[in-house]
Amino acid sequence: MSLTLRLLAVMALLLPALSQARNLPDFTGLVEEQHPTVVNISTTRSNDGMSLPPGMEMPDLEGTPFGEMLKKFLEEQQRGGGSDRRGQNEEPSSLGSGFIISADGYILTNNHVVDGADQVIVRLSDRRQLEAEVIGTDKRSDVAVIKIEAEELPVAKIGSSENLKVGEWVLAIGSPFGFDFSVTAGIVSAKGRSLPNENYTPFIQTDVAINPGNSGGPLFNLDGEVVGINSQIYSRSGGFMGLSFAIPIEEAMDVAGQLRETGQVSRGWLGVVIQEVTRDLAESFGMATASGALVSQILPDSPAANSELQVGDVIVAFNGSPVNTSSALPPLVGRVRAGADADVQVMREGNRETVVVNIGELPQADVLAARSGNNQPHKDDDKLGLTVIEPSEEEREAAGVTENGVMVTEIAEDSAAAKAGIAAGDFIMRLDGKVVADLQAYREITREVEAGSSVAVLIQRQSRPMFLALRLPE
Numbered sequence: 001m002s003l004t005l006r007l008l009a010v011m012a013l014l015l016p017a018l019s020q021a022r023n024l025p026d027f028t029g030l031v032e033e034q035h036p037t038v039v040n041i042s043t044t045r046s047n048d049g050m051s052l053p054p055g056m057e058m059p060d061l062e063g064t065p066f067g068e069m070l071k072k073f074l075e076e077q078q079r080g081g082g083s084d085r086r087g088q089n090e091e092p093s094s095l096g097s098g099f100i101i102s103a104d105g106y107i108l109t110n111n112h113v114v115d116g117a118d119q120v121i122v123r124l125s126d127r128r129q130l131e132a133e134v135i136g137t138d139k140r141s142d143v144a145v146i147k148i149e150a151e152e153l154p155v156a157k158i159g160s161s162e163n164l165k166v167g168e169w170v171l172a173i174g175s176p177f178g179f180d181f182s183v184t185a186g187i188v189s190a191k192g193r194s195l196p197n198e199n200y201t202p203f204i205q206t207d208v209a210i211n212p213g214n215s216g217g218p219l220f221n222l223d224g225e226v227v228g229i230n231s232q233i234y235s236r237s238g239g240f241m242g243l244s245f246a247i248p249i250e251e252a253m254d255v256a257g258q259l260r261e262t263g264q265v266s267r268g269w270l271g272v273v274i275q276e277v278t279r280d281l282a283e284s285f286g287m288a289t290a291s292g293a294l295v296s297q298i299l300p301d302s303p304a305a306n307s308e309l310q311v312g313d314v315i316v317a318f319n320g321s322p323v324n325t326s327s328a329l330p331p332l333v334g335r336v337r338a339g340a341d342a343d344v345q346v347m348r349e350g351n352r353e354t355v356v357v358n359i360g361e362l363p364q365a366d367v368l369a370a371r372s373g374n375n376q377p378h379k380d381d382d383k384l385g386l387t388v389i390e391p392s393e394e395e396r397e398a399a400g401v402t403e404n405g406v407m408v409t410e411i412a413e414d415s416a417a418a419k420a421g422i423a424a425g426d427f428i429m430r431l432d433g434k435v436v437a438d439l440q441a442y443r444e445i446t447r448e449v450e451a452g453s454s455v456a457v458l459i460q461r462q463s464r465p466m467f468l469a470l471r472l473p474e
Contacts, residue, residue: 030222039097039098042120044119097175098146102153108253109229111144119131132147132148170185175214188206199327199331205245227249230245267334271305273464274329286347293323318344385417387411390407427461
């Protein structure tokens with residue numbers, strides 16, 4: 001092969017890579033313009049040692065380069081960071097990030113960065129270190145507002161997470177492991193993610209590298225606008241594994257506004273316990289697709305209890321916004337102010353109906369848990385494969401059941417009930433859309449159930465209601 005042909009072959013191999021490189025975004029202008037709006041935050045707590053944010057447990061990295069880096073970071077934190085006024089009983093205990101939202105010194109960060117801090121120190125991009133006052137924190141959203149005494153500060157541009165598209169480039173600036181103003185980039189992996197114990201935040205999922213110290217820092221789009229606050233990672237090692245989660249900026253700014261005005265946050269509350277709609281449940285409710293939020297319980301003395309909402313309703317839209325999954329409902333409800341009316345569209349017995357609910361204010365977590373019930377629960381063989389009995393008052397009380405229902409004592413092996421997941425000790429409250437008032441009602445309902453059909457069964461297990469789809473054999 002001649003030299004010319006060889007050169008042509010090499011060029012043919014390089015052209016796709018060169019073309020791809022030309023299409024990659026240039027972040028330099030964005031970083032130069034926006035990095036002065038990002039701050040480093042260090043805190044001290046009395047005798048609590050060094051701690052990492054929730055979900056970021058310390059991994060065993062001894063003997064690895066990453067472990068050496070982490071060791072140096074912790075040693076540096078113990079030597080310095082914070083103020084010279086730190087007492088003997090105070091130790092550096094947290095390092096995070098934040099960004100400036102007003103020229104007079106208001107800063108947005110994560111609650112877990114400043115939670116329980118005795119002192120908060122903010123380091124600006126020009127190397128100034130200023131002590132900050134915690135204006136307000138909100139544990140549910142993991143958002144906090146702090147304030148430094150300064151003027152004419154550079155302010156971050158606030159954008160919109162609603163306009164983000166999956167696959168879009170995003171960029172983070174923060175202080176991972178104390179390395180100030182580090183820049184990492186990636187793409188939006190998903191939107192509207194619901195995480196355990198975080199029902200009211202529809203997280204933005206990205207693959208941007210986030211590590212301890214990035215928490216509270218901004219997530220930018222390519223226009224240099226903040227679209228989220230980097231808050232959590234999913235990790236089995238304590239380090240970055242490609243799954244990062246950011247709080248949408250709309251929610252963060254709403255929380256920040258309330259904290260600045262009143263020092264606390266108010267959220268809307270519907271007062272229902274919901275679950276996902278499976279394919280079998282959708283069929284039993286006469287729905288073409290498995291979508292929406294299925295109401296399995298209406299809490300007493302709640303807005304839902306004072307409305308026409310019913311157990312068994314499938315909420316498919318809230319104030320005009322579609323509810324495709326159960327996790328989509330809490331954030332929509334949370335944004336509504338207490339006292340406002342909301343239009344709730346439901347599927348009921350195969351028909352779409354609209355119920356108007358006057359939204360209440362979300363109670364504190366302990367009050368909410370008490371209303372939901374946390375008690376521990378504790379003849380006739382039928383075509384469902386169940387043996388049920390009339391429960392005693394003691395059994396009802398133990399299960400948190402006030403009225404109606406029969407209790408399951410045995411389940412036939414390989415029966416429809418066993419395949420549906422019904423267990424001994426469950427209380428059957430509804431069957432095929434009908435209330436199971438007692439043993440006689442249960443017998444009448446089961447006699448009418450057709451072979452080969454799929455029926456919804458509302459059970460109560462450990463004081464928690466749950467719908468199951470039960471498919472009868474032909």
